[in-house]
Amino acid sequence: MQKIHAAITAVGGYVPEYRLTNAELEKMMDTTDEWIQTRTGIKERRVLKGEGKGSSDMAVEAVKELIAKRGIDPKEIELVICATTTPDMQFPATANIICDKAGMTNAWGYDVGAACSGFIFALTVGAQFIETGKHKKVIVIGVDKMSSIMNYEDRTTAIIFGDGGGAVLLEPNYEGYGMIDSLQRTDGSGRIYLHQKAGGSVKPATVETVMNREHFVYQEGQHVFKFAVKNMAEVAAEIMVRNNLTAENVTWLVPHQANMRIINATAERMNLPPEKVMVNIMKYGNTTNGTLPLCLWEWEDKMHKGDNIVLAAFGGGFTWGATYLKWAYDTPKK
Numbered sequence: 001m002q003k004i005h006a007a008i009t010a011v012g013g014y015v016p017e018y019r020l021t022n023a024e025l026e027k028m029m030d031t032t033d034e035w036i037q038t039r040t041g042i043k044e045r046r047v048l049k050g051e052g053k054g055s056s057d058m059a060v061e062a063v064k065e066l067i068a069k070r071g072i073d074p075k076e077i078e079l080v081i082c083a084t085t086t087p088d089m090q091f092p093a094t095a096n097i098i099c100d101k102a103g104m105t106n107a108w109g110y111d112v113g114a115a116c117s118g119f120i121f122a123l124t125v126g127a128q129f130i131e132t133g134k135h136k137k138v139i140v141i142g143v144d145k146m147s148s149i150m151n152y153e154d155r156t157t158a159i160i161f162g163d164g165g166g167a168v169l170l171e172p173n174y175e176g177y178g179m180i181d182s183l184q185r186t187d188g189s190g191r192i193y194l195h196q197k198a199g200g201s202v203k204p205a206t207v208e209t210v211m212n213r214e215h216f217v218y219q220e221g222q223h224v225f226k227f228a229v230k231n232m233a234e235v236a237a238e239i240m241v242r243n244n245l246t247a248e249n250v251t252w253l254v255p256h257q258a259n260m261r262i263i264n265a266t267a268e269r270m271n272l273p274p275e276k277v278m279v280n281i282m283k284y285g286n287t288t289n290g291t292l293p294l295c296l297w298e299w300e301d302k303m304h305k306g307d308n309i310v311l312a313a314f315g316g317g318f319t320w321g322a323t324y325l326k327w328a329y330d331t332p333k334k
Contacts (some may be wrong), residue, residue, distance in 0.1 A: 006127035006138075006170045007178030007328035012066030013166035013297030014058045015284060016048040018132055020162070041260025045162025045285030047147045054088040055165065057234050058096040059143040061262045062167040062293070063102045066139070072167055074102055078135040080109035081126050083118030083289040084143045084165075087111055087151060098141065107139075115194070115315030116256050118142060118289040120184065120323050123168070123311075127179040130170050138170040142289035149196060151216035156303040160259075161217070162285035166293025177305065177328035182237050183321055190318030219316075228262050228314040233269035236312040239322040240270060247271035251327075252299065256313035257281035257291040266312055288315070301331040 008099035021044040036042055048058060059082060065072055082095035095109030112122040119142030129135040143165025152158045170178075198214035199205055209215065232255070240250065253272050255263045260281060267277045278295040287294060292311055295305075303309070307327040314320040 002174045004131050004133060005173045005178030005180070006130035006288060007173035008168045008296070008325070009171045009328060010070040010169040011166065011293065011296045011300050012062035012064070012069065013164070013294050014061035014065070015046040015164035015294070016058070018047045018049050019044045019180050020047045020114055022159075024184075025159060028152050029155045029158065031159060036159045039259075040160060041281050042159065042285045043282045048145050049165040054148075055086050055143045056088045056101060057083050058145070058163065058165045059094070059098045059141045060101045060166065062141065062143070062165055062297075063098060063104075063139060066167050066169055067102075072137070074104045075106045077104040077107045077137050077139055079126065079129055079138045080104060080107050081112055081122045081138070081140050082109065083112045083114065083122040083140070085113065085115055085118065085288050086145045094150055095141070104139075114319045115317035116258060116286070116288050116291070116314040116318050117184070117315040117321050119292045120182070120311055120313045120321040121319070122140045123179070123323060124182045124184060124321075126170050130172055131179075132286050136172060139167055140170060141165060141167040142291070144288040144290050144295045146217075146286070146288055149215065149217050150288075151213055154216070156221050157217045157219050162287050164284055164287040164294055165290035166297045168293055168296065170220045173328055177326045180324045180326060181239055182323040183239055185231065185235060185320050187318045190227060190316070193220040194218070194316035194318070197218065202267060213312055224316070225259065225262070227318055228320075229265045230260060231318070231320045232256065232312050232314040233266040235320055235322040236310055237265050237269050239310060239324050243324050245308060245310070245324065251275065251307035252303065252309050253277045254295045254309060254311040257295070258286050258314065262314070270310070303311050303327045303331070305330050
C-alpha cells in the first residue's frame with residue numbers, strides 16, 4: 001500500500017486595505033519610524049476596518065480564493081481547522097462561522113489556539129486526517145484581527161501586530177510530496193511574559209478589567225525575544241538534522257514574522273542566505289496565526305514541485321514548532 005502524504009494543493013490569503021504606517025503611530029504614541037524599524041523591521045501593518053468585521057471575514061476571503069484556484073465546490077471540503085488568537089466570539093468556533101459564510105456546508109470544524117504557533121500546530125493536526133485516509137480535502141486557516149486586542153497607547157505591542165490571514169488546502173499525495181515531518185513544543189511557564197490578562201474563566205470581564213485595559217495583549221518583550229530567538233532557531237535546525245537537510249537542499253525557510261532579528265537568527269542557525277528566506281514583516285507586521293500562510297500565499301508562484309520547505313514559528317504561552325514539507329505543485333502561469 002502506498003504511503004499517503006498530506007500535500008498543500010492550493011493557497012489563499014487576505015489582508016485588509018487599510019495601512020497603519022509608522023508615521024501614523026508616531027502621532028498616537030511616543031515612538032518613531034526609526035525606532036520601530038530598527039527593533040522590528042516593520043514599516044506598516046494592515047488593520048481591518050468596519051462595524052461587525054472579525055477574523056472570519058478575512059478567513060472567508062482567503063478560503064474563497066483557495067477554492068477558486070483549485071476549481072472545486074465548497075461542499076467538497078470535509079474539515080476546516082482555524083488557528084486563531086482572536087476568534088469572532090468565545091463560542092461558537094470561528095471555523096464553524098467560516099464554514100457557514102463560505103458555503104462549506106458538508107464540513108465540520110474547530111479552532112486551535114496556540115498563539116503564533118497555531119498554524120503549524122493546526123497544519124500538523126489537519127495532515128493526520130489526510131494521512132490516515134479519513135478525509136480527502138482539509139482546509140487549514142491561520143488568521144487574526146490583532147487590532148481588536150491592541151492597546152494603541154502601548155508602544156511595546158501596538159507597533160508589532162497587524163491583521164490578516166491565509167488558508168491552505170490539504171489533499172492526499174502518493175508521490176512523496178507534502179508533509180514529511182513536524183516538531184511541536186510548549187512551555188506553559190512562559191505565559192507570565194506574554195498573555196491577555198482578562199476575558200478568560202480565571203478573570204472574566206468586568207467593568208474594572210475593561211477600565212484597567214486588561215483585555216489587550218500584555219508582553220514583556222525582552223523575555224519573549226530571548227526565548228524566541230533560541231527556540232525558534234533550535235527547532236528549525238533540529239528538523240533539518242532529523243531529515244538530513246542542509247543549507248544547500250533547503251529551498252525556502254518560511255519563518256513566523258514576529259521580529260526581523262528573530263527571523264535573521266533562525267536563518268543564520270540554519271546557515272541559509274537571505275534569498276532563501278520569506279520575509280514580508282515590513283508591510284504586514286506580525287499577524288500572529290496569519291504570518292505563515294500569508295508567506296506561502298505571496299511566494300506561491302516562486303515555489304516549485306519538489307522544493308524543500310521548512311516552516312518555523314514561536315508563540316506566546318510559550319509554544320514553538322517547525323514543519324518540513326516537499327512542495328507538491330507548480331503554480332500555473334497566468
